[in-house]
Amino acid sequence: MASPELRKDVVTGRWVVFSTARSKRPSDFKSKSPSGSGNSNSQNCPFCVGNEHLCAPQIFRVPPDPSSEWKIRVIENLYPALDRNLRQRDAQGEESPEVLAGFGFHDVVIEGPAHGVRLSDQSPREVGDVLIAFRTRIKELAAVEEIKYVQVFKNHGASAGASLSHPHCQMIALPIVPPNVSTRLDSMKDHFRQTRQCALCEAPSNKLVINESTHFVSFVPFAATYPFEIWITPRIHSSHFHEIDEDKAADLGSLLKLMLQKISVQLEDPPFNFMIQTTPLRATTSELPYAHWFLQIVPQLSVVGGFELGSGCYINPIFPEDAAELLREVNAS
């Protein structure tokens, strides 16, 4: 099997990860149904307690003491997009600046031992513990010199890309700063130059706010790309997600739980993704004043068509203030 490789297209300017290992991964979704209920049977699920031997190696577990049951496991992805053993110096065939060896890390964070317990079913503190597991792993990855960015993401439901239904997140550590991140930094820099303000330190308009907690606010962004898209931002300026402490993680855990419950009630248990949008690990001190991390939640309600693929411009059928109002009012408990 060929080693993974990153290639940059000179026309689109985009880096793409090529990984043949990915095509081998199994799926427990019979059909790509929108609800994506998947395999409720945990017998063959590699992520269930008791099936640890079916998994790729463990990186760490929470709690660490092996005599107690685990609550969270961070493991290697068995079908990784990038190869953690492939150092740049070993790589062959890098004859051009448009090719990089596919070195990087691809991990899975199993959110709990039970197949049927979702993140939003867990307590705020437990959700916070999953966030702290991300933090711990990001700090380890940040120690690897070649790693420029760590993308944390969750796929829930087959139409949101999930191939396994046991609650989990993933983390991909990249040797490049990905395109959305550099575009975002450029855009926030422009705003900072013009206003001397970080774009995410300004409080969102009341019409767009959904809920608030001690340290965080959740809202629909003014130009939301997707219907019912939600952002959760720390109120106090913070560039890197992995600066979060235990208190703030539990507080974010409660707001994240509430948002997941709200979209589940309002939108009838939709497939969704969430992503942590943070700042490159090796950002310069001049970038930090306008780089502000956030958590982005995207319910998957429509299919992307040729217009979006071609232009990169999205059509959203609901105005953000209307989506925010619906989400503010929904009763989730």
Place this chain on the structure above:
Amino acid sequence: MASPELRKDVVTGRWVVFSTARSKRPSDFKSKSPSGSGNSNSQNCPFCVGNEHLCAPQIFRVPPDPSSEWKIRVIENLYPALDRNLRQRDAQGEESPEVLAGFGFHDVVIEGPAHGVRLSDQSPREVGDVLIAFRTRIKELAAVEEIKYVQVFKNHGASAGASLSHPHCQMIALPIVPPNVSTRLDSMKDHFRQTRQCALCEAPSNKLVINESTHFVSFVPFAATYPFEIWITPRIHSSHFHEIDEDKAADLGSLLKLMLQKISVQLEDPPFNFMIQTTPLRATTSELPYAHWFLQIVPQLSVVGGFELGSGCYINPIFPEDAAELLREVNAS
């Protein structure tokens, strides 16, 4: 119903089209099945011959003579993303540079009168006639001062976004240059500065070529974003698709037909999109030397997940040279 609006997010830097009209459109796909066979029954299909009264107004038809049967109809989209009657000067509430009234055009090109006849079933000359219909309409739209770019695209199959199965394409004329287009131009400009060559005038490596015709070449791009993605480029430098003449359109028609047949055979009739990637209508003369149009075909074989949504970086499980080899060898006729 609120008028459509364009908004730019200061964090992502992206323009988004908000249009509540879009949520009203019907779908003849019972379920979002991957194959997306849709409604084979043409009784209620607004695009079928005999049902013209169910459609939004016609813009033009081919042939123009109303005493003969039509072969192609270009009509207004009944549920448009942008409003052709909303001039910028009439728009309310544009208090910031991040808001634009949703003025623009959204048209449908019905490729033929029969529900079951696909574009790839038509003769090369007939496919060329559809391409000439795009050209004619783009030239009309280019005459409207506020229009900066026209995105031509096709959705085939429910998972590629199609809501109606009768063979058709769409055209959206925008008052902005969309993000993918400006990023592409920037990237091609960089390449031009470094090499004094247009990135798409250089012939693709033989390993990536699928087929060639007199005026065009089809290939898998070196850093293809999607598995089995295909680009068709004119061999001789040309910035704007709408510069095409009848001969070249028929020649492109034959190569496009062949590519659609090949993906249908090799990938078992997948849902797909194609997009015309052209140059902004009001490009400057300094941009023209490195701006080269192409037609992009994307079979929809996988679901986008949180990694791609978050980072903008894609994972492709097949190397372009392997995809090209498979497509070169497949026997389509």
